Amino acid sequence: MNVNTQNFPLRPAWTEIDLGRLRRNLQLIRRDLPRPVKWLAVVKDEAYGHGALDVARVALEEGAWGFGLSTLEEAMTLRDAGIAAPLLLLGERHDTELEWCVAHHLTVCVNALHTVRALARLAARFGKMVPVHVKINTGMSRYGVRWDEAMPLIEAIAAEKALLLEGVMTHFSQSDETDKTFANVQLARFNEVLQGMAQRGITVKLRHTCNSGGFLDLPHAHLDMIRTGILMHGVFPSQVCRKIEGIEPVMSVKAQIASIQTLKPGEVVGYGMRYTASSVRRIAILPIGYGDGFPRVRNEGCALIHGRRAPLIGGIAMDALAVDITDIPQAQMWDVAVLMGRQGHDEITVRDIAKLKNSVTYDVLTNWRLRLRRKSVHTVLPALPAMAAEPVPV
Numbered sequence: 001m002n003v004n005t006q007n008f009p010l011r012p013a014w015t016e017i018d019l020g021r022l023r024r025n026l027q028l029i030r031r032d033l034p035r036p037v038k039w040l041a042v043v044k045d046e047a048y049g050h051g052a053l054d055v056a057r058v059a060l061e062e063g064a065w066g067f068g069l070s071t072l073e074e075a076m077t078l079r080d081a082g083i084a085a086p087l088l089l090l091g092e093r094h095d096t097e098l099e100w101c102v103a104h105h106l107t108v109c110v111n112a113l114h115t116v117r118a119l120a121r122l123a124a125r126f127g128k129m130v131p132v133h134v135k136i137n138t139g140m141s142r143y144g145v146r147w148d149e150a151m152p153l154i155e156a157i158a159a160e161k162a163l164l165l166e167g168v169m170t171h172f173s174q175s176d177e178t179d180k181t182f183a184n185v186q187l188a189r190f191n192e193v194l195q196g197m198a199q200r201g202i203t204v205k206l207r208h209t210c211n212s213g214g215f216l217d218l219p220h221a222h223l224d225m226i227r228t229g230i231l232m233h234g235v236f237p238s239q240v241c242r243k244i245e246g247i248e249p250v251m252s253v254k255a256q257i258a259s260i261q262t263l264k265p266g267e268v269v270g271y272g273m274r275y276t277a278s279s280v281r282r283i284a285i286l287p288i289g290y291g292d293g294f295p296r297v298r299n300e301g302c303a304l305i306h307g308r309r310a311p312l313i314g315g316i317a318m319d320a321l322a323v324d325i326t327d328i329p330q331a332q333m334w335d336v337a338v339l340m341g342r343q344g345h346d347e348i349t350v351r352d353i354a355k356l357k358n359s360v361t362y363d364v365l366t367n368w369r370l371r372l373r374r375k376s377v378h379t380v381l382p383a384l385p386a387m388a389a390e391p392v393p394v
């Protein structure tokens with residue numbers, strides 16, 4: 001028997017990542033995108049909890065140009081794993097990070113003149129041509145240089161021989177709602193910057209603005225590249241955005257029944273006695289709790305067992321929750337329950353969990369704790385029909 005410390009069995013609660021489904025989603029996104037438009041896979045925060053390296057490897061095979069990340073550590077993890085594709089660090093870099101970025105070919109977004117100077121010095125020291133993207137603040141007011149003050153920064157970059165102005169980008173504050181008025185204001189501001197550049201003869205390879213919502217709903221803003229995050233994982237950024245048929249969730253959360261109890265009328269369950277049985281009830285304990293990222297609910301939500309809904313009863317604990325299985329008599333110890341995802345013909349969606357949390361789907365995906373280990377599965381899906389050939393210009 002192998003009892004070394006690395007080879008212990010996984011606990012009976014886990015997140016399941018279907019890399020076959022991920023691949024299909026990426027194929028559907030790629031097909032929906034006009035061929036010349038490049039695609040940056042945003043894999044920050046462990047690809048929204050799906051595992052950045054696994055997602056990056058599939059995305060490279062499906063034609064990603066490169067990856068969007070938030071922190072230096074995230075980017076270094078991909079580089080150390082041998083990913084050679086462009087890695088674009090979104091947001092702002094502290095001066096102490098720039099040397100690492102240049103040494104490891106990480107592409108930074110430049111928002112200020114002093115970063116241009118610091119990068120130019122490092123580029124000269126390393127004897128490298130360093131690509132940079134300029135982030136334009138067109139109304140999100142998070143990172144970037146204001147659209148009406150951007151030209152001096154862009155000219156400064158263009159004047160540095162060791163820097164290559166590879167990209168100019170902006171980010172929408174509202175791309176997936178029905179009302180696109182402000183998104184179009186932002187795009188018009190961005191276009192002002194592009195016109196200013198054209199007047200000065202400053203060229204750039206990658207103009208990019210669209211996150212998942214923009215990709216779906218603002219085709220006139222695709223420009224040279226899109227940046228998708230949540231859509232890759234089969235979750236639409238909003239309920240009103242355009243849907244692409246066949247895109248489905250990649251992540252599920254599962255646990256096995258770890259205890260079965262029978263309650264007599266009047267008996268209670270869990271901390272705080274939040275549930276009292278009104279009749280004889282059969283209940284199952286699932287070994288997953290708020291310490292794993294499940295919302296801290298009381299008598300709300302459900303799990304799927306044998307494809308049926310078992311309502312959550314009582315208050316959830318750090319490591320356990322209770323569900324009522326009186327109506328699922330075939331349920332037994334170690335049967336698999338689905339807390340998020342599909343079982344049989346029913347599904348608990350990411351949005352259902354977001355409602356329990358009073359939050360958004362992004363928060364749900366990224367906040368399952370790592371003590372729920374990720375198990376990858378590879379559903380084999382039938383090949384998509386061949387794409388119609390692009391019309392040949394005459």
Ligand SMILES: *Cc1c(COP(=O)(O)O)cnc(C)c1O
Pocket residue numbers: 042044090171210211212213227228229230231237
């Ligand atoms: C996170 C992020 C994205 C991806 O957004 P989704 O809505 O998940 O597609 C794109 N661009 C930037 C700048 C981001 O920070």
